[in-house]
Amino acid sequence: MAATSLHWSCCFFPSEDAVEGNGRVQSGMLAVPINLRMAGLAQQGSCSIRRCKTGGVRKLSGSALQARAKKRSYDPNPEDDLSDDQLHSSDGRQKALEAAMHDINGSFGKGSVAVLGRAGGALVETFPSGCLTLDLALGGGYPKGRIVEIYGPESSGKTTLALHAIAEIQKQGGNAMLVDAEHCFDPYYSKNLGVDVENLIVCQPDSGEMALETADRMCRSGAVDIIVIDSVSALTPRAEIEGEIGMQQMGLQARLMSQALRKMSTNAARAGCTIIFLNQIRYKVAVMYGNPEVTSGGLALKFFASLRIDIRNIGKIKSPTGDDDVGIKSRVRVQKSKVSRPYKQAEFDIIFGEGICRLGCMLDSSEAVGVVVRKGAWYSFGETRLGQGRDKVVQFLRDYPAVCADIEKAVRERIAEIMTTKRDYGGPNNTAEVYAGLNEEEMLSEESLGELD
Known part of the structure; x- marks a missing residue:
C-alpha cells in the first residue's frame, strides 16, 4: 500500500533477530500501515510511530526516540509516570498538576505559576490620590503596580491630579519620577501642592523613545514607586523629529506606545510601580452621531490601563466678593477600572496656586x-x-x-x-x-x- 495520505503512518514490529545490542532497528521488519485516528498507539509509547511520505520512511534511532520522549515529558522523574487509571483519579491528577508546576517553575523561575490561595497577595494594594472624594470613587486610591490614564480637555486639572499623587507617595517615603515631555514643569506650584521638589526625579526627554525607555529602566530598577508621564501627546517619535514639518508620518506614535506598553505593563507589575499617563483629547472629523472625542497615542493605552479617569472642568469658583475667579470645579469619572467598580464620579475644587x-x-x-x-x-x-x-x-x-x-x-x-x-x-x-x-x-x-x- 502506498503511504501517500497524511492520515496513515507506519508502525514497525521487529522480529527477535531484528534488534542489535545497541538498540538500533535493522531493516528486517514488517511495516504495517495503521490509522492513527482509530488505533491509540500514539499514546501507548510501546512503538515508534513515524509519518510516512511518498518515496520512503524516515527511521528514528533509539537515542532519538529517548530524546523526543524526554522533550515531551513534563515530569522531571520519568520513572514516576502515572498509569491511565491513576491519571484519571483525583490524587493522580493532583500529582500530575504539581509535577507540571514544579517543572515550569524550574524552567522559568520560582513563582512563574502558583495556586492563588497559597501565593497570597491577591488583593491589589492602593495609595491615596490626594483627593478623598476620588479615593471613595476608586475604592481606596490608585492601584500599585498598574498603569493609569488620566485624560481630559485643557485646564481641567490633569497635571494637578498627578502632582498630588506624587506628593502622597513621597509622604509615605517613596520615590517619584516625572517625565516632563511637555517641558512645562513648574517647581513652585508643585511645592505648594506638597511635592518634595528637592527629591523629585525629573526627566525632560528629547524624543518619545527616550521618554519611554527612561521610564521603563527606572521602573525595572524597583526603586521608584510612581512615574508620571506628562503627556502622551508630547511623546514625539524620533523619526518625526528628524523629518520635516508637514511630512506624512502615519501611526508612528501609536506603534511607539504599543511597543513600550507591552514591556512596561509587565515591569510595572513586578516592581510594584504605578505609571500614570496624562493624555489629551482630540476630535474625530465629520462625526455626526456619537462622541467625537478620542485620546491620542493609539488604542494600546486604553487596553493596557487598569484605570482610566476622565476629568472635566465644570465651573468656576468665585472670590468672596464675586469679582475674581479663584479656582475651578472639576468632576472625574472612572471610565474604566479593573480594580474596583467603574463609572463612578467624584467632584472637587481646585484652588489656583494651592491645588485640590x-x-x-x-x-x-x-x-x-x-x-x-x-x-x-x-x-x-x-x-x-x-x-x-x-x-x-x-x-x-x-x-x-x-x-x-x-x-x-x-x-x-x-x-x-x-x-x-x-x-x-x-x-x-x-x-x-x-x-x-x-x-x-x-x-x-x-x-x-x-x-x-
Missing part, C-alpha cells in the same frame, strides 16, 4: 459615607458640632487640624470596610446594599447614593 481643596473633599466624602452627619444646615461629627453651612465647616476644619485628622481616619476606615466586606466585584448589585449595615442616622439619602453610582 483637601478640606472640602474631606467634608463631602465624610458626609457621603456617614462619618459626618448633616441635619439641615448643621454638620456634626459624633458629639462634636462642626458648624452651620459648608464654608464655615471648612474653616472649622482648617482651625482644628486634630478634628480634621480624626475625620479623615474614620473615612478611610469606612472605605476599607466597604471594600473588604462587600466588594463591588461579586458583591452587592447596587450602592444601597453597600451601606445596608449603617444605622438610621448614618444612612445616605437617595440623591447621594445616585451620585456615588
Whole structure:
C-alpha cells in the first residue's frame, strides 16, 4: 500500500533477530500501515510511530526516540509516570498538576505559576490620590503596580491630579519620577501642592523613545514607586523629529506606545510601580452621531490601563466678593477600572496656586459615607458640632487640624470596610446594599447614593 495520505503512518514490529545490542532497528521488519485516528498507539509509547511520505520512511534511532520522549515529558522523574487509571483519579491528577508546576517553575523561575490561595497577595494594594472624594470613587486610591490614564480637555486639572499623587507617595517615603515631555514643569506650584521638589526625579526627554525607555529602566530598577508621564501627546517619535514639518508620518506614535506598553505593563507589575499617563483629547472629523472625542497615542493605552479617569472642568469658583475667579470645579469619572467598580464620579475644587481643596473633599466624602452627619444646615461629627453651612465647616476644619485628622481616619476606615466586606466585584448589585449595615442616622439619602453610582 502506498503511504501517500497524511492520515496513515507506519508502525514497525521487529522480529527477535531484528534488534542489535545497541538498540538500533535493522531493516528486517514488517511495516504495517495503521490509522492513527482509530488505533491509540500514539499514546501507548510501546512503538515508534513515524509519518510516512511518498518515496520512503524516515527511521528514528533509539537515542532519538529517548530524546523526543524526554522533550515531551513534563515530569522531571520519568520513572514516576502515572498509569491511565491513576491519571484519571483525583490524587493522580493532583500529582500530575504539581509535577507540571514544579517543572515550569524550574524552567522559568520560582513563582512563574502558583495556586492563588497559597501565593497570597491577591488583593491589589492602593495609595491615596490626594483627593478623598476620588479615593471613595476608586475604592481606596490608585492601584500599585498598574498603569493609569488620566485624560481630559485643557485646564481641567490633569497635571494637578498627578502632582498630588506624587506628593502622597513621597509622604509615605517613596520615590517619584516625572517625565516632563511637555517641558512645562513648574517647581513652585508643585511645592505648594506638597511635592518634595528637592527629591523629585525629573526627566525632560528629547524624543518619545527616550521618554519611554527612561521610564521603563527606572521602573525595572524597583526603586521608584510612581512615574508620571506628562503627556502622551508630547511623546514625539524620533523619526518625526528628524523629518520635516508637514511630512506624512502615519501611526508612528501609536506603534511607539504599543511597543513600550507591552514591556512596561509587565515591569510595572513586578516592581510594584504605578505609571500614570496624562493624555489629551482630540476630535474625530465629520462625526455626526456619537462622541467625537478620542485620546491620542493609539488604542494600546486604553487596553493596557487598569484605570482610566476622565476629568472635566465644570465651573468656576468665585472670590468672596464675586469679582475674581479663584479656582475651578472639576468632576472625574472612572471610565474604566479593573480594580474596583467603574463609572463612578467624584467632584472637587481646585484652588489656583494651592491645588485640590483637601478640606472640602474631606467634608463631602465624610458626609457621603456617614462619618459626618448633616441635619439641615448643621454638620456634626459624633458629639462634636462642626458648624452651620459648608464654608464655615471648612474653616472649622482648617482651625482644628486634630478634628480634621480624626475625620479623615474614620473615612478611610469606612472605605476599607466597604471594600473588604462587600466588594463591588461579586458583591452587592447596587450602592444601597453597600451601606445596608449603617444605622438610621448614618444612612445616605437617595440623591447621594445616585451620585456615588
